[in-house]
Amino acid sequence: MTDFNKMSRRDFFTVTGKAGLATIAAGAVGVNFGMVQVAEAAVGKSKVSPFRFAILTDAHLFSHADHKFDAMLEKAVADCNKAKPDFVLYCGDIAQNGTADQLDKGKKILSKLTMPLKVIPGEHDWYLDMGAAWRGHFGPQNWSFDHKGVHFIGMNSILVKDFWTGAGMTPLERMGVMEMLESPLAGPWGVQAEQLDWLKKDVKKLASDTPIVVFTHSPLWDYYPRWNFQTSDAPEIREILSKFVRVMSFHGHVHQTVYNKIGNMGSVGTMSTSWPWPYPPVKQAYPEHQQLRADPGNFEDGMGSQLIDLESDFAGKMLYKPFAESLTPTMKNGFKI
Amino acid sequence: MKLTTKNRFNVAMALIAPVALIGLLAASPAIAREPFTKAELADQEKALLAVVDHGRDLWHGTLPSMQTNGLACGNCHPDAAASNPHTFPKFQANLGKVITLRDMINWCIMVPQVGKALDVNGDDMIAMEAYAFYLYRGVKIEPGLATRQTAGFDVKSGAGFPKKGSGVAYDNEKAPVLPVINK
Ligand SMILES: [Fe+2]
Ligand SMILES: [Fe+2]
Numbered sequence: 082m083t084d085f086n087k088m089s090r091r092d093f094f095t096v097t098g099k100a101g102l103a104t105i106a107a108g109a110v111g112v113n114f115g116m117v118q119v120a121e122a123a124v125g126k127s128k129v130s131p132f133r134f135a136i137l138t139d140a141h142l143f144s145h146a147d148h149k150f151d152a153m154l155e156k157a158v159a160d161c162n163k164a165k166p167d168f169v170l171y172c173g174d175i176a177q178n179g180t181a182d183q184l185d186k187g188k189k190i191l192s193k194l195t196m197p198l199k200v201i202p203g204e205h206d207w208y209l210d211m212g213a214a215w216r217g218h219f220g221p222q223n224w225s226f227d228h229k230g231v232h233f234i235g236m237n238s239i240l241v242k243d244f245w246t247g248a249g250m251t252p253l254e255r256m257g258v259m260e261m262l263e264s265p266l267a268g269p270w271g272v273q274a275e276q277l278d279w280l281k282k283d284v285k286k287l288a289s290d291t292p293i294v295v296f297t298h299s300p301l302w303d304y305y306p307r308w309n310f311q312t313s314d315a316p317e318i319r320e321i322l323s324k325f326v327r328v329m330s331f332h333g334h335v336h337q338t339v340y341n342k343i344g345n346m347g348s349v350g351t352m353s354t355s356w357p358w359p360y361p362p363v364k365q366a367y368p369e370h371q372q373l374r375a376d377p378g379n380f381e382d383g384m385g386s387q388l389i390d391l392e393s394d395f396a397g398k399m400l401y402k403p404f405a406e407s408l409t410p411t412m413k414n415g416f417k418i
Numbered sequence: 419m420k421l422t423t424k425n426r427f428n429v430a431m432a433l434i435a436p437v438a439l440i441g442l443l444a445a446s447p448a449i450a451r452e453p454f455t456k457a458e459l460a461d462q463e464k465a466l467l468a469v470v471d472h473g474r475d476l477w478h479g480t481l482p483s484m485q486t487n488g489l490a491c492g493n494c495h496p497d498a499a500a501s502n503p504h505t506f507p508k509f510q511a512n513l514g515k516v517i518t519l520r521d522m523i524n525w526c527i528m529v530p531q532v533g534k535a536l537d538v539n540g541d542d543m544i545a546m547e548a549y550a551f552y553l554y555r556g557v558k559i560e561p562g563l564a565t566r567q568t569a570g571f572d573v574k575s576g577a578g579f580p581k582k583g584s585g586v587a588y589d590n591e592k593a594p595v596l597p598v599i600n601k
Contacts, residue, residue, distance in 0.1 A: 143488040177488065261478060262496040308496060356493055359500035377494075377530065378512035 129292055129395050130229040135161045136387045137191075138172035138333035139353030141205060142183045149380055150177075153354040153404070154190050157386040160402060162195050164388050167228065169194050172333030172351055173203025173239070173298035179256050181214045188218050199224065203298040203333060204239040204270070204309070208259040209252050212237075223276050225283050231292045231391060234283065238297035238312045238332075241270045262308045262358070269306055270299065271313035280321050292395035293328040301330045302341050302348055305361035310335055319346055329397055329418050331389075338401055338412060340370035347418040349399055357383030369411040372403070381405050390415070466548070469541075473549025476542055485531040491523075491546075494530070503550040505562040519547060 140154040161169055171191065176183035184206065191198055200219040207215060212222065222237035244266055245255040258266045272280075284293070295301070301318055304310035312318070322328045323345060330348040336358040339350035357375050365371065375383030385403035392398070397418040401408055454462070477498065479490030495501045506519040513525065523546050524535040536543045 145487055148487060261492060263492070356489075358496065359494070361499070374500075376512055377526070380530065 128230055129391055129393050131390070131392050132229050133164070133166045133388055133390045134228075135164060135166035135169045136172060136331055136351050136389070137161065137169060137354065138351045139174040139203065139336055139355055140187060140190075141174055141177040141353070141355035142186050142190075143177050144180060144182050144186075150355045151186065151190065153381065153384060154187070155193075156381075156404065157354045158190060158193050160386055162193070164402070166196060166388060168197040168199065170233075170235070170296055170331070171198060171200040172296060172331065173201050174205040174333060174353075174355075175200070175203070175215075176206050178260065179206055179209035179214070184214050184218050199226075199233075199235060199296075201235040201296055201298060202237050202239065204259045207237075207239060209256040223272075223279060229391075231294055231395070232284070232287060233294050233296070234280070235296040236272045236276050236280065236318075238272050238299045238301075239270045239309075240273045240276075241267045244268065265307075267309075269311060269313040270309055271315070272297070272318065273314065277314060277317055277321070280318065284321065284325075287325075289324045290326050292391075293322060293325045295322065295328060295330050297330070297332050299334045300332045300339075300341070300348060300350065301346065302343055304335070304339070304341070305363055308358070308361060310361060319343060322346065327395060329389075337383075338370055338372040338408070339365070340367045340399075340416075340418075342366070347397070349418055351387055352383070352385040352401060352403060354384050354386070369409055370416070371409070372401075372407045372412070373409065375407060376405075379405055383407055389418075466552075469545050469548045470552045472542075473545035473547070473552075476546055477549055481542065483534045484527050484536070485533040487532050489531045491526060491531075494526075498550045498553045501550050502554075503547070504554050504557045504559050508562045519550065523547070 137154070137157050140150055140157075142148065142150055142154065169191075175187035175191075191200075202212060202215050202219075202222055206212070216222065223235060225232065225234045227233070241259075244250075244258070250258070258264050287293075295318075297312055299312045300310055301312050301315040303315070325345060328346040330346050331351060332348070333351055333353070335350040336353040336356060337350055337360065338352060339360075341348045352372070357372070360371055372383065381404035383403070383405070385401060385407075387402060388400040390398040390400070398415045399412075399418050400415040401412055476484065477490065477495070478492040479485070484490070491501075501519075501522075503519050506522065507516050509515065510517050510522060510525075513521075517525075520538050520543055523543065524538065527533045528535050536546065
């Protein structure tokens with residue numbers, strides 16, 4: 082791999098050509114992309130009417146009655162209703178074991194939101210019945226819409242190759258494999274060819290100065306593949322979106338605050354309402370965006386929701402809303418994406 | 419001669435040790451010291467990995483009594499990350515005192531998982547401890563304070579994952595040596 086750290090900024094641009102030609106950077110965990118100031122360019126004629134949206138994610142609801150995670154999702158929903166975003170995005174893992182009752186419970190709690198909701202699936206929602214119950218509750222796995230000058234895209238990033246048929250696994254066993262974060266059986270997941278084609282078509286006619294926001298369950302960069310803190314076809318996604326001046330990517334799955342930037346794409350991880358995953362043992366380009374370690378005795382610490390305020394120049398301000406104080410000074414009053 | 423504690427011990431050992439050694443030699447032809455044969459070492463390794471494997475299962479929820487709310491250790495500690503066994507005994511801020519890893523394991527079982535504590539010296543507890551320590555092998559022992567340690571080691575598996583599962587989470591080729599990054 083090219084040693085980016087030893088390269089000058091000029092060399093870097095020579096190698097990558099333009100912002101977003103990111104296949105080179107796909108495996109570049111730990112590279113400091115902070116030196117690339119691509120996102121500062123103004124977004125031409127495309128004007129955004131300023132607005133706010135919210136993100137909730139990773140509730141991991143169990144079937145138990147009155148489970149503590151039910152209460153935390155309820156609390157995040159109540160916080161959202163107070164913050165009055167235009168709409169809420171849910172980034173996957175509503176259920177823990179993908180059962181209909183867990184998805185029912187999630188839908189019921191989320192229906193208390195007083196604004197529209199869009200949802201994408203996580204692996205915990207999907208692998209018991211290959212998304213049948215989830216689709217019944219929340220509709221198509223990928224979608225796009227326009228809102229106040231911004232183009233929003235959601236995709237299902239947790240699709241893996243069939244590892245269960247050959248192994249003669251039951252649906253429950255398949256789900257069990259997917260439930261374990263560090264399970265080596267399932268292999269890396271992605272959005273796969275069909276959704277890549279869909280994405281190409283979806284953005285084909287959009288002008289390059291259109292502000293783009295994309296949602297996936299997993300990060301669109303190679304963060305820590307062993308825990309599927311990755312999307313295997315993220316390089317292709319970044320390539321398709323490389324024509325745009327600026328892209329914001331939001332993802333669930335990591336249960337933690339995390340930030341990265343590759344080419345024209347700023348990438349933000351989100352806090353869950355269930356538990357915080359530890360930071361994987363890799364160096365990060367933006368370590369100041371790591372939340373403080375949670376107090377294990379405080380069941381709400383390390384979790385929360387998030388608000389994003391978009392300005393007229395599509396400069397996004399990211400506001401984590403933790404249930405307990407857990408943000409570094411960099412994140413405390415919001416930061417630019 | 420005035421017997422201090424130390425030379426009293428030495429005197430006692432001088433009297434007892436040869437007798438004890440002869441007894442041992444007579445009792446068993448298998449001496450529990452080097453040199454071990456390759457076959458003996460392989461058996462030891464097998465025994466250790468079986469316990470680690472059991473610990474890995476317990477860590478991921480195979481013993482129902484360890485919870486009443488569906489949670490397993492692996493929910494917050496994938497690959498035993500952030501369990502930091504090498505830092506115990508340490509001052510645990512949420513408990514306000516110095517505790518052992520076994521104390522911490524039982525605290526997690528009883529409080530966040532609302533389950534029944536393991537026998538602190540039982541086989542299941544040894545297995546839990548073996549799994550955590552096995553994954554942290556190569557990491558410096560560093561009894562410590564409640565710090566910002568959030569992850570212990572890197573489990574490498576090529577570009578991401580091996581083609582087939584090892585059955586145990588330790589699918590890296592060599593011992594992980596990456597130190598804690600977040601002190
Ligand atoms: Fe999750
Ligand atoms: Fe997930």
